[in-house]
Amino acid sequence: MTKENEKLIKSEWMANQSIVLADIDLPRLEKMRDMLSSVGFPREQILFAYNGDDALKIIQESESAILFIDDSIGVEHFKKIHTSMKNKFGALGFFLFAITEGKNREFVKLSASVHIDGILFRPYRDTEFTLRITEAFRVKWENRIVNPGMASPDLLYIPGGNDPDAFKKAIDIEKRLGKRSVLTVDKQVAMRLGLADVDQPGLTAGKKSFEKVKLSFKATSRNGNPLEKAFSIHPMEIDDARATFECSSSIWEVGDHISIEADIVHGNEGHLLRIEGKVVGIADAGFINVEFNEGNRTRFEAAMQMVAKRFKELKEFFKYAKGA
């Protein structure tokens, strides 16, 4: 190995790169790894693929743009892997070397026709191998153009997604089931599993299943005098008659009248309202106890009923879904 060769594979080129070696023969893979690491390919970034499916999977699921493929992997997988890399990185954005004994004419023909970075014929001398590889990198690395070109999403995680048969199947399912909710079943399949449509109160799917009950409160006035600046008070506990709020302000005294602006929302139902109360207790740790015994409480009670109903649904969901 010459020092010149060692310099050619620069460490900055290999940052975030992995190098895939595809061959069914483990001793050959190990030998190739030794040769590549001797000229600067980071040993820990060299991955082995023992068959075509493994190689394709690694190429699709990682950012590997460097592949050495042996003819033992087979022509069909070679075609798929080449197409995958071309789609992913563009025709000039990846490095692909084919290694062959020369007996598989189809493999050699394909290697020549798809314009890869090199064909190496086994047996080869170590120096010949490393020289060919390092030369290819020296010439191409700085000039390579990573251009994804036309790629199909099924090459990115949805295997078979573009398969015409999959589309046919989807048409059949759409005709048979329409646009069903995920909480309803395909009876044809579900009957074998004990599944039926979900009718648990308050259970939803999709966006609605992430909707939270939001309660926010602001103190707006004390004893009928508006506060200079309304401030948030956080409920530690609350029902429609009383609450304990976390409150950092020290202005409150027992017996004070407090006006609170409440914004209580769940999904499309929202209640923005004012509630009147009386401070009935003050604790050292910054809590005030308030009783809602003044003014018209009808709207507040309605809002709290909405909250109580939703909380009850969720608690029942918890108990039911968990089982004993």
Added chain:
Amino acid sequence: MQKARDPSKKQASGIDTKEIIRERKLLIADLDPVHRAYMLKIAVEMGFETRKIIMAKDGAEALQLIKSEGITTILFDDSLGMRTLDSIQEELVKNTPETVFVFLISQNSSQAGVGRAVETDVDGFCLKPFSSEEFKSEFIQALTEKVQPDEFRKILNLGKSRLFEGDLEQAGQLFEKAKELGPSPSSAHFYAGQVKIMKRLLEESRQEFMQGILLNQIHCKCLKAMFDLLYGQKKIDESYEVLRRLVGVFPENIDRLKLAIRLAISTGNYFDVKTWFEVYVGQEEKPDDVKKHIASALSVFGRYLLMTQKIDEAMTAFEQALSVGMNREIYLTYAVESLQKYGHSEEATRLVMSHDTDFADEIASGKASSAA
């Protein structure tokens, strides 16, 4: 937020609730110091002795205290994160199950959040904000049920112990007995199914999970076990039917969502992708691979919609795929190619112009030169 009975009074079973908790050490694990202090007050009101209450401000401290103090009664606030709860429960597994009691307090009042709580092994659960009387009542009820379980739970617990010891025959018999005791004994069917899986009686275990699901359509354990069994047997259509129920009802799980996205496409249930996109949007964390999954599925779905002549819905699907923000050039190219293939060149140009200004400029100059 219902009004609750006085928890300090004796329960119907005759157990003095304060007697149950007096001897226990309690760990209050909560990020918020104000809330910790508040829960301390409530704990004392419930009958815990102040000197036996220990407080933790983060997950590491909670875990350390559980190990060093041998605490098995935990009041856990989800401000410390559900992953911390998972770690705590992993640690608690080392103890006798009957002695462990974990009560979860959560501010996440969404179905997704509660669904996540279902998947933990907590013994009780309360949403914030609560009324203190209601909280005390629920805490004590859950603790009482744990310490003095009803006949169904007793038999079930015994069966679980036998199962974990590897005594499959005895465990199976106990679960059979439990099935006759509970009003909705899905859990007994679940464990009976586990016994049968361990005996490699796969069809019989499927029957058990099916019985559990028939009794309770959202029984999380039975649904998960049924999915694992079917997916392991490569029964893709059936396993997806169970998976869509799981992800629909318990959406806060990234790995399940990724699988649901893939299987929706491979089983031809393309319209589910719309729901899975909503579920994706709802996730707090969105790793790159789930982004690629959903963007890819939306793109394939868009192409399918074009093929079935639903151009507006197709455009929505392509726009959603691009909104994910991963590999935008790939999805844009795919959308444009698909639109052109199905004769919608104007829509293709419009899509390019709104997502790739450079390419749009090229198109514009191309048009200008051809007009000249």
